[in-house]
Amino acid sequence: MLKIAVPNKGSLAETAAQMLAEAGYHGRRDPKELIVADPANGVEFFYLRPRDIATYVGSGALDVGVTGRDLLLDSHSKAREIEDLGFARSTFRFAGPVGRFQELGDLQGKRIATSYESLVGDFLAEAGITADIVHLDGAVESAVRLGVADAVADVVETGSTLKKQGLEIFGPVILESSAVLVTADQDIPGLAKLQRRLQGVVVARQYVLLDYDLPKRLLEQATAIAAGFESPTVSPLQDPEWVAVRVMLPRKGVNGVMDDLYELGARAILVTPIAAARI
Ligand SMILES: Nc1ncnc2c1ncn2[C@@H]1O[C@H](COP(=O)(O)OP(=O)(O)OP(=O)(O)O)[C@@H](O)[C@H]1O
Ligand SMILES: O=P(O)(O)OC[C@H]1O[C@H](OP(=O)(O)OP(=O)(O)O)[C@H](O)[C@@H]1O
Numbered sequence: 001m002l003k004i005a006v007p008n009k010g011s012l013a014e015t016a017a018q019m020l021a022e023a024g025y026h027g028r029r030d031p032k033e034l035i036v037a038d039p040a041n042g043v044e045f046f047y048l049r050p051r052d053i054a055t056y057v058g059s060g061a062l063d064v065g066v067t068g069r070d071l072l073l074d075s076h077s078k079a080r081e082i083e084d085l086g087f088a089r090s091t092f093r094f095a096g097p098v099g100r101f102q103e104l105g106d107l108q109g110k111r112i113a114t115s116y117e118s119l120v121g122d123f124l125a126e127a128g129i130t131a132d133i134v135h136l137d138g139a140v141e142s143a144v145r146l147g148v149a150d151a152v153a154d155v156v157e158t159g160s161t162l163k164k165q166g167l168e169i170f171g172p173v174i175l176e177s178s179a180v181l182v183t184a185d186q187d188i189p190g191l192a193k194l195q196r197r198l199q200g201v202v203v204a205r206q207y208v209l210l211d212y213d214l215p216k217r218l219l220e221q222a223t224a225i226a227a228g229f230e231s232p233t234v235s236p237l238q239d240p241e242w243v244a245v246r247v248m249l250p251r252k253g254v255n256g257v258m259d260d261l262y263e264l265g266a267r268a269i270l271v272t273p274i275a276a277a278r279i
């Protein structure tokens, strides 16, 4: 059975469990369960702290796992990212009191609080900057106000946590992160199927089907507006001057595409969600 590590709490847990359910797997019902078998699908789930997942997978104890790219890199584990799962998107940034720091070099000799000691240490070493890293488990944004650090390096999504603590981001982006699928051995039996199923869920969440009717002579212009995944499916209509067109499009921005198609002359423009997919 394929042994899969799944986050048991934190920002990744809920969506990871939802995506596995959408991919047809039967995970835990009770949040206190730590190990759950799904024999019908040939897998076994291990619910673990997100930060520990790369360690288990990198050591070979478990075959594959869901974690954050930032946690993976911070772990120095042998596990590698094989799929971007497209959720828990964030950037990893330096931040300091408003107006205090302008660039990376300003951190020389300063104290930087973070929960991601290796990630930040590697980045600073690469940039040739020496600083004191203060390890904290969380709520890192409070460290400057409370006087244990001069700056912080942390996960930023909306930036509102930083702002509330009187901090602002500065310097380069340390990392763009999101939830990822990780493994130390891509050839493990059953892994390719899990990966394909999760890819299908990612596609189903991020794409929609767009159908519309169009005067045939406008097809080239319409394809320039919405090219689709490979190329549009074009079907004849009763009226020989008109065609029906179907494309797969990113959900994001679909209303703008509908506006443009309508202005071009398309009618009966319909958007349908995708329940599942194999691409
Ligand atoms: N606000 C956020 N937006 C997007 N991703 C986030 C956010 N906060 C944390 N993450 C991501 O979640 C992962 C961290 O997992 P962790 O379990 O520590 O989450 P957490 O929400 O910080 O949990 P905890 O309750 O332990 O603080 C990282 O990959 C990180 O990038
Ligand atoms: O940019 P924002 O949208 O404000 O989100 C970023 C914040 O969210 C996470 O904190 P979390 O709630 O997980 O607390 P933690 O610091 O204890 O991990 C992260 O560590 C940041 O503090």
Ligand SMILES: [Mg+2]
Pocket (backbone or CB within 6 Å): 138
């Ligand atoms: Mg957190």
